[in-house]
Structure formats: structure tokens, C-alpha cells
Amino acid sequence: MLDLIWLVPALPLAGAAINLFFGKRLGKAAGALAAAVMTAAFVIAVFVVAELLKLPAEQRAHVRHLWEWIASGSFRVGVDLLVDPLSATMILVVTGVGTLIHIYSIGYMDGDPRYGRFFSYLNLFVFFMLMLVLAQNYLLLYLGWEGVGLCSYLLIGFWYERASAANAAKKAFITTRIGDTGMMIGIALIFVKLGTLDFGQVLGPGAGRLSEGAATAIALLLFAGAVGKSAQFPLHVWLPDAMEGPTPVSALIHAATMVTAGVYLVARSHALFEASTVALPIVLVVGLATALYAALASIGQFDIKRALAYSTMSQLGFMFFAAGMGYYAGAMLLLVCHAFYKALLFLSAGSVMHGTGDEADMRNMGGLAREMPATTAAFTVGALALAGIPPLAGFFAKDHIVSFAATSGRDLAWVLASVGAFLSALYITRPVFMAFFGTRRAEGHAHESPPVMTVPLALLAVGAVGAGVLGLSVAGGFLARFLEPSVGTAAEGAVGPSEAVLVGISVALAILAVAVAWYVWGSGRVDWLGIPERHPGLAGALGTAFYINALYSWLVQFPGKGFGRLVARGDEQVIDGMVNDVGAGVERLSRVAPRWETGRVRSYALSFAVGAFAVLVVLGLRL
């Protein structure tokens, strides 16, 4: 059964191919086909993982060698799939949440002229994502990594007729490319230093052989890739714009799966990160900074999807924060729980847009609970899960991470993380009150979405409620024990306040945040619509996420323009001159060439003879 793992990525690939070539002819069946292959892949993944669980813990790493991909001298890379607890967790999330989002998309994309194409891309994305997490060497992982980047580009720009979508696609591609370049150099460095890219060797004995400097360089270069892909500060600017894509895409790629690839990469490569003394602290700082920064920015958004995008960044920041403390199991638990409740939140937001004629501005919503009860319930469950209200999933995941900071003696980090948790609860209950309660602030009717969309919402809601059981703190939780062979156990010191105190503080903060949110946006006592006018500085800073985009534009454009002017002048005088000269030269050459190519046999024979003479002279030099 474990050897059947290749079917899991192969099925979505087949679906993608069929929909690419016959999508138009299939019509409505395209979506059903895409969802069917996903379901099949999920079922097989479940069986594979069940098989894995039957093995004793220390043997739970199965490599399926498919074929030799590159064999050039000592450089050998195989298409090898690795099933171990870490990749098993990821494939269950990717195929499980992916299946629900595919089903939802059948309703959401209904009537789109490029219906088949959409599902083809979506299936292709899942294929690459599975290759990314199942890869047993860095090159195959990189293939998946670039593949999901490509699909992300195609899907953000799916409605490319809209200039904003096309621009957002480009921005995402180019921004992540900055990180990817670093990652590619990092992978090359691994090969230079260790002569292999195989996980078994690099992460096993290899990491120990690296010098401190080399390990730091490799870890930070890999982390650069993770920062780009997971939209961490300072390469985060593409994610909010990426919301131009269809909402299922935002849910699948830009919340549940692709953006978590960076976290997976750090967890997978933890041996490399641990071989360096500075790499993990940098991961911790970047993660915590992004968690706080993005949480603040989310509070300033009025577009429901952009608010969720900043929330995703913030949550990913928490995952990196956990990984930076060496608490990979905590990062993975948050990753799994987040996949459920963030997909749920996005799909509910999509359902809202579907029912209100593509309205995404929360200032024009309000009181949707009456017309869209199912969607409201779904969004509320997702929001409470994220806010960390027990016993929903987010409570366990986030509480573990925040408590770990305290018990491992990182007091400042614990305080900041608690602030982050408070802000998270605040920013996520804000859209609940803004959009679904109070009174409608715009004309028109909203309608509830069809069952093909609401049923996946219900199933995701079950996950958002229940996924926390994976973290029930019996010996660190089931997931932590399951993942132990892959990522080890985090050294937990027993310093700081007791568990009960920490949980109490955490729950109190969450409830306080919900209360504040209700007071500001739900009670009607605060004229929040007028805040931008009364506090333009604050609203401006939060709404634009602290002007980072403007800063980047300025940084790139202002010197860029000056440089451009300089280059333009140089270009006209130096390069153009040169090009014109070369052009003239080629033209002269092309006038000469026909003189060679006269078509006359005797001139051919002459050049033949001259060439023959030259060959003999070259050989004669060896006498």
C-alpha cells in the first residue's frame, strides 16, 4: 500500500492533463472530474497513512523510488517519494482540504467561460504541492516549489482581463522569485558542500559535517525561499494583492497549502537550521515580527479578503515563531488547524461575495446573518477558532505555541506573542460584526449559496472545531508524538508560570479581544465608519500596512528612475552606438554571406579546398 503513494500526485496530474486538453468538451463535467480525482487521491492518502501508522514509530519512513531522474557522473537525483510522519501530515491536509475546495469551486466557478481551464490549473497545483511535500531530495522539492509558484501565478491572474489581477499575478511571481533565487543558491550550496541533495544524507549525517558558517549560509538561503513563499516580512507584499484571484484559489493556495510550504521547508530541514546557532533565532524574530505586523495591518482593512490575507500572514508568522523556538510539532499543529479554519473563513467570504454580487468591501455589508445563515455560522465558527476560543482548534494550536515561549524561558517573546494572540482575536472578530451583524449598509439582496458550496463549508467547520484534538495535551498531543520521528521533540523547560495560569491568561485575552471587537464594531456605540476621517494617520498606517508598498515603490522607483535616466543617456550614446555598429556589421556580414553562398558549385568547391587546407595545417602543427 505504501508503494501506491505515487498515485496520490499522479491522479491530480492526470486530472489536470485531461481538463487541459478536453476541458472545453467536458463542460460541466470538468469540475466533477477534478473533484473526483482529488477525492480518490485523498482516499489513497488516508490508506497510505493508515499503513504508515501500523509500522513501529522508528520505522515510519518509506522511500518509494520511481525512476532515476538525473544521473550525471557522481550527481544522481532520483524521483523518490518519501512517506514519513511529516509528509503524511502534509498530504492529508493538501488532499483533504483540497478536495473540499475543489467541490466548493464547482459551485463558485459555475458559468465561468474558462471553467475547465480553472480546474486544470487547480489540479496541477495540487500535483506540484504534493511533489513538494513528498520529495525525498531538494531538487525534486524545488521542482514542486517552482511548480506551485507557477500555478499560483496562473490562478491569481486567472481573470487576466482585469489589469489588477494581471498585475497582482506578476507581483506575486516576481516577489517570491527573490526568495526562490536565494533558495536555489542554498540548494546549490548544499550540493557543493555535501555532494548530494538526498534528504537521507543531507539531513542525516550531512548536517553534522557542515561548518558553522556553511550551515548558517545554507539555512538562511533556504529560509529566504520560505520567506518569499510564505509571505513573511519583508517579502510579504504580494499576498494581499494575490486576493485578486478567484476565492477558492485564495483558500487553497494562499491560505491552506502553498503558503505553508515555507513552514514545511523549515521543519523538514530542521537539522540544517539546528547546525547553525543564528539561523533559528532569525526564523523566530522574522516570524514574530510578521505575526504582530500583519495582525495590526489586518485591523485596518475593509476588503474582507485582504483582511483575511493579512491574517494568514500573521498566522504563518506564528508558525515560523514556533519553528524558530525549535517547536516544529507546534508549528505543524498550527499549520493543520489553520488550514481548516482559514480555508473555512475564505470560502465563507467567497460565499458572501457569491451571494452579494461580488461585494468584498465590508463597509457595504452588515446584517448578512438574516439572508445567509449558513455562511454566517461558518464564518463565525472559523473566526472563533482562529481567535483561540476553547475548545475550537485554534485554541490548542496557538496556546501550545504561546505557552511554549513562556515555559522555555523566553519571556519577552511570550509577552509579544500574547499581544499577537490578542490582536488576532481582535482582527478576526471584527469582520464577523462588520459583515454579518448590525444592519445592512447597501442596497440589494443577498442570497445563500447552493449546497455544493455550503456542504464543504460544513465539513471544514467540523475540522475547524475538532482539529484541536490532535493537540490534546496528553504527552504533548497526538500530532507531536506522530511527528517525533521526523522532527524530534522540543526541549521543554519547566520554567515560568504553570500551565493552568498560562491557559487562563490566553483564554482571558481572547475573550477580552472579542469583547473589544463587539464594543467597537458590533455594539453600534462607536462610529467606526468615521474612524478614517477622525484618525487619518492611524487608519492610513494600518490600511496600507504601514506604507511598505509605497516604500518599496519609492525604493525601487525613485533610484530606479534616476538610474534609468542615467542608463537611458548611456544607452543612447554608448549601447545604441554599439548596437548600431554591430547591426551595421551584421548587415555588412549578411551582404557578405550571400557572396559566400553564391549557389555556384565552383565557389563552394573553392571554400571546401581552403577549409581542407586549414584542417591539414592544424594537424600539421602537431608534427
Next chain:
Amino acid sequence: MIPAPHLDFLPLLPELIVAGVAVALLVGGALVGRPSQTVLLLLTLAGLIAAAAASAYLWNWDGPGRVLGEMIQADRLAVVSRMILLGVGAFGALYGHHYFARTGVARMEFYPLLLLAVSGMTLLVASADLIVVFLALEILSLALYILVALSFRMASAEASMKYFLLGAFSSAFFLYGLAMAYGAAGTTKIDGIALALSGRTGSQPLALAAVGLLLIGFGFKVSVVPFHMWTPDVYQGAPTSVTAFMAAGTKVAAFTALIRVLDVSFQPLTWDWRPAVWALAAASMVLGSLLAIAQTDLKRLLGYSSIAHAGFILTGLIATDGAGIAAVTFYLVAYSVTVLGAFGTVMLASGGIRERTSFDSFRGLAGRSPMLAGLLTLFLLSLAGIPPTVGFIAKAGVFGSAIRAGFWPLALIGVLASVVGAFFYLRVIVLMYMEEPQAELEPEGAALPGAALALAAGLTLVLGVFPQIILPVLEKAAILRW
């Protein structure tokens, strides 16, 4: 009493079958009068398949390494190259059947001539003696001269004449080189020359002259600069079906024989011939790519591209180890598949006997025939060496062997030439997809050449992703025993 020599004809069976079918068709055709083209095609294909079966049988040949008075080599390199050539022959027959049926001038001579050319090519790769090499070269050349002229277009006759005159010229060089080799080594056996030359010290003018002159003779056949001048003219003038066949077949046959001559006969002089091969390779890659830029006719463009590819193959030949030979044979497979596909697509897209192959005929092809445009795009990408096509793996292989042997500057020149190459291949793709059609040509769909094209496209992709399917076989064939 003179003992009767033991004659073992089995290693020559593929050639005997092919030539036998050719003679039978020639005689039978004369007797029947107007034989059906389809019957001729089927008999030709049957002959090629029978020869392929015979040659596959020889893979596990355990008799003597050389038979028939040490004239014929019975090794695995011969088997593999024969298989490629027989496949190329089958493509040629399918294309020719379509081409001549369409133009209304069904030529029954086509099939016997094609088979004779194939028999010359397969004999060439199995030669163990330079005399047989020369004979095989002449057999294939004479058949090709006529095949090139096998159309009523003036350009076709002109191309045949040029090819013939310059071919005769190059044969003289080859023959002179053969004589010099005999003078230097006292034998014309491919391995005998090596045995005679190894262990000698001091300068060897005769041997150097021999390798130089033979190199010139081969250089003409595989269109290496500066012996390339005929290539664009002949590729353009010949009927496209014949161009496809000769472009692939001649390269495979002549390069395989050149492997034997350079890596066996003149192996003791490796360090002497390497600079010359280096210069020929560099000149071919650079000039072939640069001159291709100025072309406005697709068949001419592919002609110049074939010159550049000859340079790439020489780059692989310069590393004289088994891996280098395997890389070269892989390149020959890749080039054959791709160039057969490219010319086949051109044949279907250029319509009619007048062969409108200028760029104007391909403008906006994607709108008129997305299938043909897509196929041609795939083949051009493979010629340019862009993954995941087979052309990429092939190029990586030959450059890799050159670098391993320490010839990285040559590999660098090759990479730069490939960049230039990408430019003119992509330009064709651009004009197919992004420009308005100018000519009102109706591209044809045809079942038989269509199936052949699908096969070529499939191989281009499959071998590009899974080169391991054939690499182990090629590596086994690359062990030269002498």
C-alpha cells in the same frame, strides 16, 4: 590446399534483407508496370522491420567480433545504430508515400532507392574496414543523389547536381586519406590501424595526413563547417520527405563511422586530432547558428541548424570515453527524432509540390492549423535544446562529456551558440503564433504521416523526461571492442 574461409553472413543479414527487398522491388516493379504505391510502401516497411528483427537478434551475438574477412563488425554499436537508421528509413518511406502521392507524380523508384540508401547507411555503421566504409558511403550517396532529384522542381535537380559534384570532390579526399592510412599502417582495417600506430613514437606525417583527409571526407557528409556549403541548398531543393530522411540518416551513419575511425583507428593519435576536431566543432556551432539568423526560409533554416548540430555532436565526440560515445549516440537519436518531426511538419504545412517553405507561409499557422503549429513548436524547442524535450538531455550529455574531458571552453562556445540558436527557433514560433497569416495555404491532415509525427512528438517528450529508457542500452553499446 587453400582452406576455404569460414563465411559468416549472419552479422550482415540486415543489409542483405534491405538490399534484397530493394532489388526485388526494382525488378518486380518493372515487371508489374504500375504497381500500387501502398503495396510498395507496405513491402518497404516489411523489409525494414525484418531487418530490424535481424539486427535485434545480433544484440546477443556471441560469434567472432568481425566476420567476412574482418570486414564487418558485429558489435552492439552497430546494432543500435542500425535500429536508429531503420527507424529513420521507415519515417522516410511514410513521408515519401504521402509526398509523392500528393504531388501526383507517384515514383515507384523512390522505395528501392530509399532502401538502397538505408542499406548503405547500415553497412557504414557496421564497417570494420576503411574500404567497406568507403563502399558504404558511396552506396548511400549515389542513392541520395537521385532521391534529391526525385521531383520535377528545378531547385530539386540543381540541388542534386551540386550535391553530386561536391560529393565526388569529398570522396576524393576520403579516398586519399584511405591511401595515406594504408601507407602509415600497412592495413585498412579499422582496428589494425590502431594496432600499427600504437607504441610508435616521433612524428607521423602519413598518419596525420590520413586522419585529416578522412576527417574532411566525413566532415562533408555530416555538414561540418567549412565543408557545409551544400547543406542549405540541398536541404531546400530536395523534396521535403527526402530532406527529412537524409538529414537524420546521413548524420547517424556518418557520425557512427567517424566514432570508429577516431576512437579506434586513430585512438593512438587522440591528442593530435583533437585540436582539429575542436576547431571544426567550434566553427560549425558558431557559423551554423549565426548564418541561420539571416534565413527567411524554414528548410534553409533547418539546413543551417543541422550544421550547428553537427558541431554539437563533434563536441561530444571529443571526449573519447564510453560515456562520450553514449552521449553522441543519444544525441543522434534525439536529433533524428526531432528533425524527422520538424521536416515532417514542414512537409504537411507547406502544401503542394511547389513547396512554399518561406517564412511567409508559416505566418499565423497557429490560427489555420493549431495541431501542426503545436507540433512544429515542440520540435523547434527540442532543436533549441529547451527542457523537457529530448534535445535538452542530448545537449546536456555532449556538453557534459566535453567538460569531463577538460574541454570546457568548447562547451561554453556550444552553450553560447545554443543561445543564438534559441533566438532563431523562437522567431519561427513567434511568427506562427503572433503574426497575421499572409499566405492562403491549406495545411493538410494525413493519417500516415500524422501518425509518424505523433510518434516523433511522443518520443521527443518521453525521451526528454525519461532518457533512462534508452540510456542503459546506449551505454552498453558504447563499449568498443578491438
